[in-house]
Amino acid sequence: MDLDAARQVFFEECNELLAAMETALLAVENSADAERAEHINAMFRAAHTIKGSAGLFGLSEIVAFTHLCESVLDRLRDGELAINSGLIELLFACRDHVEALVDAVRDRVPAPAAAVLEDGLRGYMAKPVAIALGVPPTPQWEVAGDGDHVVSSDHWHISLRFSPDVLRNGMEPISFIRYLASLGRIVYLTTLYDALPEPEQMDPESCYLGFEIEFHAGPNVDKLTIENVFEFIRDDSTVRILPPHAHIAEFIRLIKESPEGMSRLGEILVRGGALTPFELDEVLGMQRDSLEAGEHRPLGSLLVEEGLVPAQAVAAALDKQREHAAQKTREHRVVRVDAGRLDTLIDLVGELVISGAAAQLSAGQSGNSVLIETISTLGELVERIRDEALSLRMVPVGEIFSRFPRVVRDASRELGKDIQLELAGEETELDKSMVDRLSDPLLHLVRNAIDHGIEARDARRIRGKADYGTVWLNAYHESGSVVIEVGDDGGGMNRERIRARAVERHLIDADEVLTDQQVLQLVFEPGFSTAETVTNLSGRGVGMDVVKRNIEALKGNIEIDSTDGEGTVVRLRMPLTLAIIDGFRVSVGPVSFVIPLDMVLECLDLPTESISRQHYLNLRGEVLPYLPLRELFEVDAPPAARRSVVVVQYGSKRAGLVVDSLEGELQAVIKPLGQLFRGVKGLAGSTILGSGAVALILDVPDLIGRAASDERRKVARIAAREARRPSMQEDGGS
Amino acid sequence: MAISASYQQDCCTLCIVGPFTIYAAVEAKARLLQELTQAQELEVDLSGVVEFDTAGIQLLLLLKREATRQGKPLRFNGHSKAVLAVIDLYNMAGVFGDPVLISSGGT
Numbered sequence: 001m002d003l004d005a006a007r008q009v010f011f012e013e014c015n016e017l018l019a020a021m022e023t024a025l026l027a028v029e030n031s032a033d034a035e036r037a038e039h040i041n042a043m044f045r046a047a048h049t050i051k052g053s054a055g056l057f058g059l060s061e062i063v064a065f066t067h068l069c070e071s072v073l074d075r076l077r078d079g080e081l082a083i084n085s086g087l088i089e090l091l092f093a094c095r096d097h098v099e100a101l102v103d104a105v106r107d108r109v110p111a112p113a114a115a116v117l118e119d120g121l122r123g124y125m126a127k128p129v130a131i132a133l134g135v136p137p138t139p140q141w142e143v144a145g146d147g148d149h150v151v152s153s154d155h156w157h158i159s160l161r162f163s164p165d166v167l168r169n170g171m172e173p174i175s176f177i178r179y180l181a182s183l184g185r186i187v188y189l190t191t192l193y194d195a196l197p198e199p200e201q202m203d204p205e206s207c208y209l210g211f212e213i214e215f216h217a218g219p220n221v222d223k224l225t226i227e228n229v230f231e232f233i234r235d236d237s238t239v240r241i242l243p244p245h246a247h248i249a250e251f252i253r254l255i256k257e258s259p260e261g262m263s264r265l266g267e268i269l270v271r272g273g274a275l276t277p278f279e280l281d282e283v284l285g286m287q288r289d290s291l292e293a294g295e296h297r298p299l300g301s302l303l304v305e306e307g308l309v310p311a312q313a314v315a316a317a318l319d320k321q322r323e324h325a326a327q328k329t330r331e332h333r334v335v336r337v338d339a340g341r342l343d344t345l346i347d348l349v350g351e352l353v354i355s356g357a358a359a360q361l362s363a364g365q366s367g368n369s370v371l372i373e374t375i376s377t378l379g380e381l382v383e384r385i386r387d388e389a390l391s392l393r394m395v396p397v398g399e400i401f402s403r404f405p406r407v408v409r410d411a412s413r414e415l416g417k418d419i420q421l422e423l424a425g426e427e428t429e430l431d432k433s434m435v436d437r438l439s440d441p442l443l444h445l446v447r448n449a450i451d452h453g454i455e456a457r458d459a460r461r462i463r464g465k466a467d468y469g470t471v472w473l474n475a476y477h478e479s480g481s482v483v484i485e486v487g488d489d490g491g492g493m494n495r496e497r498i499r500a501r502a503v504e505r506h507l508i509d510a511d512e513v514l515t516d517q518q519v520l521q522l523v524f525e526p527g528f529s530t531a532e533t534v535t536n537l538s539g540r541g542v543g544m545d546v547v548k549r550n551i552e553a554l555k556g557n558i559e560i561d562s563t564d565g566e567g568t569v570v571r572l573r574m575p576l577t578l579a580i581i582d583g584f585r586v587s588v589g590p591v592s593f594v595i596p597l598d599m600v601l602e603c604l605d606l607p608t609e610s611i612s613r614q615h616y617l618n619l620r621g622e623v624l625p626y627l628p629l630r631e632l633f634e635v636d637a638p639p640a641a642r643r644s645v646v647v648v649q650y651g652s653k654r655a656g657l658v659v660d661s662l663e664g665e666l667q668a669v670i671k672p673l674g675q676l677f678r679g680v681k682g683l684a685g686s687t688i689l690g691s692g693a694v695a696l697i698l699d700v701p702d703l704i705g706r707a708a709s710d711e712r713r714k715v716a717r718i719a720a721r722e723a724r725r726p727s728m729q730e731d732g733g734s
Numbered sequence: 735m736a737i738s739a740s741y742q743q744d745c746c747t748l749c750i751v752g753p754f755t756i757y758a759a760v761e762a763k764a765r766l767l768q769e770l771t772q773a774q775e776l777e778v779d780l781s782g783v784v785e786f787d788t789a790g791i792q793l794l795l796l797l798k799r800e801a802t803r804q805g806k807p808l809r810f811n812g813h814s815k816a817v818l819a820v821i822d823l824y825n826m827a828g829v830f831g832d833p834v835l836i837s838s839g840g841t
Contacts, residue, residue: 051802052802055801055802055805055806055807056807056831057807058775058807060805063802063805167787167788167789168756172787174787174788174823174824188825189823189824190825191825191826191829193792193795193829196792196796196799199763199796202763204756204759204760204793205756205759205760205789207788208792209788209792209824211824
């Protein structure tokens with residue numbers, strides 16, 4: 001077995017579990033009763049599972065520490081301890097410590113010590129450390145079942161609890177089960193061993209096992225036949241046989257009478273198929289409907305009135321199981337794959353796309369219609385494989401968002417601000433490599449929003465805002481890119497102050513005319529800060545200039561919308577993927593260029609009369625700046641008689657690109673630019689055409705920026721001229 | 735049944751040979767727990783187990799749980815046919831989590 005691979009899985013699992021623990025910790029404060037109990041359970045499960053996995057790898061430090069956590073959580077779970085803010089803080093710190101321990105193992109460095117935390121945990125333990133795998137207490141409740149609901153399972157459900165003496169009496173559970181199997185088919189069998197006592201008390205000759213069996217009976221097998229299988233043990237063991245289509249009430253009775261407690265058995269019922277997930281939903285729905293009937297009354301009292309009180313416990317337990325079961329199925333349906341292998345796959349698909357294009361080209365030249373047909377089918381398949389391969393790397397943005405509840409909580413505590421976090425668009429998908437590298441810039445932006453954005457409570461009251469500030473993260477798709485917004489309802493950015501600071505730092509001249517966006521963009525200059533006080537938060541981490549650099553390194557861009565007194569939105573616009581794109585091929589003289597297809601809006605002929613020095617044309621009443629690629633890239637070829645304009649859009653901006661001819665669509669595998677082209681602006685990469693020739697992929701955002709700045713320069717010139725007139729007031733906006 | 739132990743530094747390998755059933759359960763329990771207490775790491779070779787039953791599987795469970803509690807790594811390996819048959823029947827391969835060879839014939 002590849003130990004390194006197994007360790008990798010362990011690290012990933014730990015990350016997931018730690019995230020689950022954090023979510024539960026964040027939620028536990030603001031919950032009550034069953035919900036709170038579930039959060040505590042989730043923490044316990046996380047600690048317990050980490051301990052177990054760490055044990056498998058012999059990571060004794062992690063085992064020892066998580067064992068302490070688990071013991072305290074166990075006391076919480078049993079109601080021996082009450083949750084309070086001090087304990088929550090401690091558990092947060094413990095969770096972080098477990099993370100540090102796991103990181104230490106990964107980085108092969110010595111584990112950090114945490115004597116304070118350990119003492120803190122021990123303070124919450126009144127008794128010697130409890131053993132984790134003990135028998136959970138049997139919940140005390142009654143069930144009044146709904147007698148009409150029928151479970152539509154085709155299987156018998158057999159529940160066996162052997163008496164401790166069966167082995168001594170010379171009877172072997174194995175033989176009973178084998179005999180049962182001869183009468184039909186065992187669909188699913190779960191062995192229960194919770195009753196296994198501590199080593200000192202365990203009598204190796206006693207039987208401690210129980211079984212839950214889903215049994216598909218053969219022909220002519222009835223309840224009596226099945227009962228007869230267990231004839232010899234019926235007197236002192238517990239045997240329960242539920243026929244197919246048994247009433248829910250009977251299942252509930254089974255749940256109630258089982259010694260293992262609800263959580264375990266409910267899960268078994270679903271997993272074993274005695275209760276299908278659909279039926280579980282239905283039962284949950286039935287219970288919810290009855291809750292909804294009495295909107296104003298608390299759930300508890302309503303249930304008592306309806307005679308359903310015990311069912312509340314069932315509902316809670318079922319809710320939990322449903323979540324658990326859903327998680328289970330997810331776990332089993334997901335395969336972990338090394339990212340490197342995915343990259344190799346995508347590289348190969350890229351090669352396939354290129355040779356596909358070559359095959360298409362030579363098929364076209366051969367004029368063989370059968371061949372052309374076949375190759376075009378092949379082309380479609382390649383396209384689908386490409387899409388599938390690329391989607392393998394896509395992960396929801398929620399993966400990054402999930403760390404922010406904690407960040408906001410910690411930061412707002414530190415600064416004494418009341419802040420809530422809103423998340424939206426978590427399901428928006430983005431390339432995995434991008435997700436990893438977006439995390440830090442986003443963290444910085446969120447911290448910024450909390451620290452500089454949200455005002456102090458008094459200032460908020462004066463402005464008539466709610467006492468608590470709101471920071472939100474939102475993600476969505478927009479014309480071939482993914483937009484991630486970090487917003488706050490804070491004080492907004494003061495343009496005057498930014499301007500003044502920029503002048504002070506000699507970034508701009510005092511009389512320089514800037515558009516609103518240009519003023520805001522100044523905050524991305526290195527070392528720029530308008531914060532009046534340096535707090536602990538703003539002191540750490542990176543500056544906005546680093547954020548901008550990181551985003552631009554990913555071929556994304558960043559813009560700010562800010563209204564003084566109302567809030568700020570920082571918008572990151574990221575390309576969907578970095579590997580393969582649908583492109584639109586154009587040419588200028590002998591040179592081919594590729595424009596990402598999703599940025600192309602339309603194509604039109606360049607009207608000869610609008611060839612002007614100003615480089616803009618009238619597109620249905622709108623001013624459209626354009627760039628002639630021939631001049632931009634200094635293509636040395638005689639000018640074409642007719643030229644076309646490709647209108648491209650990125651974000652909210654548009655521009656035209658003037659080319660000689662339009663060649664049509666293609667799939668382009670993005671290759672890095674050769675050494676020769678490294679420094680050339682306006683190019684995003686290169687690709688290889690079917691003919692083997694190289695085409696250059698245009699960096700549309702950069703080109704649009706240039707077309708716009710050509711125009712802006714002109715506006716600025718005019719504005720500056722106006723400003724010099726004594727009667728006119730300068731206006732920073734445009 | 736015979737249990738032999740060989741130590742390599744702190745890692746102990748236990749070889750169980752013969753029938754591992756209720757008839758030997760009492761002495762097996764004592765021996766297994768004793769070795770676990772001494773060793774820092776335990777490996778149990780089950781390839782020599784010719785007969786296996788519920789008592790046997792309970793002891794493996796007990797050992798596994800105790801090892802987890804003491805924070806010591808424990809592995810079972812070389813599961814013999816007799817052991818595999820019971821683990822399969824009881825659907826407990828997941829509980830032990832050790833890599834096992836799945837026989838093509840099933841149980």
